[in-house]
Amino acid sequence: TRMKAGLIWFNGHMVAQEEAKVSVLTHALHYGTSVFEGIRAYETPKGPAVFRLPEHVERLFHSARVMMMELPFTPQQISDAIVQVVRENGYKSCYIRPLAWMGAGSLGVNPLPNNPAEVMVAAWEWGTYLGEEAVRKGARLVTSSWARFPANVFPGKAKIGGNYVNSALARIEAQHAGADEALLLDKEGYVAEGSGENIFFFKGGTLYAIEHGVNLMGITRDSVITIARDLGYEVREVRATRDQLYMADEVFMVGTAAEVTPVSYLDRRPIGSGTAGEHTMRLRKAYLEVVQGHNPKYDEWLTYVA
Numbered sequence: 001t002r003m004k005a006g007l008i009w010f011n012g013h014m015v016a017q018e019e020a021k022v023s024v025l026t027h028a029l030h031y032g033t034s035v036f037e038g039i040r041a042y043e044t045p046k047g048p049a050v051f052r053l054p055e056h057v058e059r060l061f062h063s064a065r066v067m068m069m070e071l072p073f074t075p076q077q078i079s080d081a082i083v084q085v086v087r088e089n090g091y092k093s094c095y096i097r098p099l100a101w102m103g104a105g106s107l108g109v110n111p112l113p114n115n116p117a118e119v120m121v122a123a124w125e126w127g128t129y130l131g132e133e134a135v136r137k138g139a140r141l142v143t144s145s146w147a148r149f150p151a152n153v154f155p156g157k158a159k160i161g162g163n164y165v166n167s168a169l170a171r172i173e174a175q176h177a178g179a180d181e182a183l184l185l186d187k188e189g190y191v192a193e194g195s196g197e198n199i200f201f202f203k204g205g206t207l208y209a210i211e212h213g214v215n216l217m218g219i220t221r222d223s224v225i226t227i228a229r230d231l232g233y234e235v236r237e238v239r240a241t242r243d244q245l246y247m248a249d250e251v252f253m254v255g256t257a258a259e260v261t262p263v264s265y266l267d268r269r270p271i272g273s274g275t276a277g278e279h280t281m282r283l284r285k286a287y288l289e290v291v292q293g294h295n296p297k298y299d300e301w302l303t304y305v306a
């Protein structure tokens with residue numbers, strides 16, 4: 001099934017998906033030397049709105065800095081491109097993928113002669129990341145045999161294409177184990193994150209967020225901590241072990257694509273009663289109300305497209 005991305009912003013111009021092509025000699029295709037973002041726009045009573053656009057654009061430029069990649073556009077131009085892609089495709093809600101990559105200048109491993117990078121922004125309608133079933137009944141996770149890379153191996157605070165081979169391997173392994181998603185530990189065996197999500201757990205009424213460690217500093221994680229505190233939950237940022245998750249009352253994972261997804265099983269052990277947790281589903285509902293513009297308290301997180 002071909003993806004339907006419609007019109008794509010490609011190095012400054014809107015082009016049809018079929019025309020948005022690169023050479024097979026593109027450096028990033030060979031070496032993973034790209035940076036990207038995952039952003040969502042949601043339908044709201046005042047039209048489509050991009051969620052926490054400035055934070056995502058800032059992280060894109062930070063990722064590029066880590067990769068020594070000079071983006072030939074300003075943050076404002078990238079922000080405008082993101083809004084334009086949503087508007088010109090007429091999406092009510094969609095998933096937005098800005099990508100910058102080292103082009104086809106030369107194929108030595110050192111990408112620097114390839115600067116400046118090329119940039120595109122595509123968007124497509126994407127439903128529930130792990131499927132409705134995983135939300136309703138809770139996702140089933142397995143701990144991956146692939147550890148999350150240490151910070152001196154790959155820069156996990158940047159969204160760099162090559163980093164996601166680690167996530168892809170973990171995801172493939174989880175699928176073959178009949179699970180919905182993989183949990184990755186860090187090299188010392190502490191809980192790191194999912195292949196594309198940050199992890200939370202409830203224990204005794206307190207909400208625990210896994211501290212940043214080697215993980216991506218998730219924007220959804222930040223949003224959920226703020227919303228949870230506003231709902232009156234005590235939230236602590238901790239280092240946790242796999243068996244603490246086994247003993248948790250509830251576990252869930254968050255990300256732009258995953259939103260707030262409950263976890264009902266980890267390594268074939270039920271979490272709590274083995275169903276989607278009650279506080280988790282309350283947080284999921286609150287999060288979706290925020291992103292869909294039903295909670296005016298968080299209006300500054302929304303960038304309206306119309």
Ligand SMILES: Cc1[nH+]cc(COP(=O)(O)O)c(CN[C@@H](CCC(=O)O)C(=O)O)c1O
Pocket residue numbers: 037038039167193194195196197198216217218219220221254255256257258
């Ligand atoms: C490794 C990782 N950890 C945490 C997160 C959550 O970050 P944030 O989106 O800022 O809350 C993501 C986003 N994963 C993106 C890519 C998913 C994909 O399949 O690609 C996403 O959720 O858009 C990660 O890739």
